[in-house]
Amino acid sequence: MHIREACQKWMDTFHEIPMGVITKLREPDGEINEFEFQNVTPKYVGQIVNVYDDMGSMVGSGEILECNSDEYKILMEEKPERNDIRIINEANLNIEDDDWPMWGTMWAFKDSSDIHWLEKEDGIEKMAKCGFMIFKQEDYDYVFGINGAGYTFFNAHFLPLYCARGLNWHDEPVSRKDFNGFGLGSCFFGYEFVEEVCERGKKL
Numbered sequence: 001m002h003i004r005e006a007c008q009k010w011m012d013t014f015h016e017i018p019m020g021v022i023t024k025l026r027e028p029d030g031e032i033n034e035f036e037f038q039n040v041t042p043k044y045v046g047q048i049v050n051v052y053d054d055m056g057s058m059v060g061s062g063e064i065l066e067c068n069s070d071e072y073k074i075l076m077e078e079k080p081e082r083n084d085i086r087i088i089n090e091a092n093l094n095i096e097d098d099d100w101p102m103w104g105t106m107w108a109f110k111d112s113s114d115i116h117w118l119e120k121e122d123g124i125e126k127m128a129k130c131g132f133m134i135f136k137q138e139d140y141d142y143v144f145g146i147n148g149a150g151y152t153f154f155n156a157h158f159l160p161l162y163c164a165r166g167l168n169w170h171d172e173p174v175s176r177k178d179f180n181g182f183g184l185g186s187c188f189f190g191y192e193f194v195e196e197v198c199e200r201g202k203k204l
Contacts, residue, residue, distance in 0.1 A: 006169035007154070007162040015108040017143060022106055025139065037143070038136040041128050043067065049074070049093045051086070062086075100133075103153070106145040117165065118142055126164040131157045 001009070026037055043049065047064045051074060065085065066073035072093060076084040109115045117123040118134075119142070127134055132144040146153055 001170050002172050003162070003170040003174050004154075004159070006167065007159050009169060010162055010165075010167060011158055013110050013114075015110055015140065017106045017108060017140070019104040019106065022143070025137065039133065040124065040136050040142075041132075041134045042125050043072065043093065044125055044129055046129075048077070051076070051088055052092045054092070100145075100147070102147045102149055103145060106135075106143045108140040108143045114165070115141065123165070127161065130160045130164055132161070 022037075043064060045064050045067060048061060049064060049072075050061050051059050053059050060076050060078050062074040062076040062084075064072050065075050070089060070091075072088050074086050074088050074093075076086060078084070109118060114123075118127065124134055127144060131146060131148070133147055134142055134144045137143050146157055148156075
């Protein structure tokens with residue numbers, strides 16, 4: 001099985017939830033219930049974030065170098081050559097357009113092994129690095145979506161996620177041409193896994 005076919009076969013096991021259903025759960029009385037969907041998307045090393053002062057004014061943006069509990073070491077983008085590194089509390093960080101997925105569909109895992117990977121292993125961080133927003137919700141447990149448009153989600157998010165998940169469903173040799181048109185979108189982690197797969201020239 002080709003890696004793209006394998007990825008699609010894995011995706012076929014997901015719950016596919018139309019945004020209309022999500023909206024009814026999120027806005028049962030026509031107003032947003034902020035407790036219905038808890039955003040649990042983690043921040044990660046290498047991510048670009050906006051930095052705010054204690055008054056809520058943006059002071060710049062930078063790259064996360066290190067995560068320690070609720071404090072982050074940030075390399076400010078404005079003067080990286082000066083090695084402007086600051087220790088910032090999580091409350092003073094934000095990601096652009098991180099409140100809600102833009103796309104009209106969200107997903108949830110059905111398979112217990114996928115759910116275990118997300119909850120108990122490092123799946124939630126890898127999903128974030130593959131460009132997904134993850135929410136905790138009572139009916140579906142965890143749901144995930146994409147805040148993006150105008151590019152191919154399969155290439156940009158789901159193929160990297162398949163690789164990050166470490167699945168071995170494909171049995172055909174893999175080469176770089178299998179990822180033609182690979183557009184990462186907001187994905188940070190994807191290239192690492194794609195290059196690993198291509199270098200081996202076979203399944204993980």
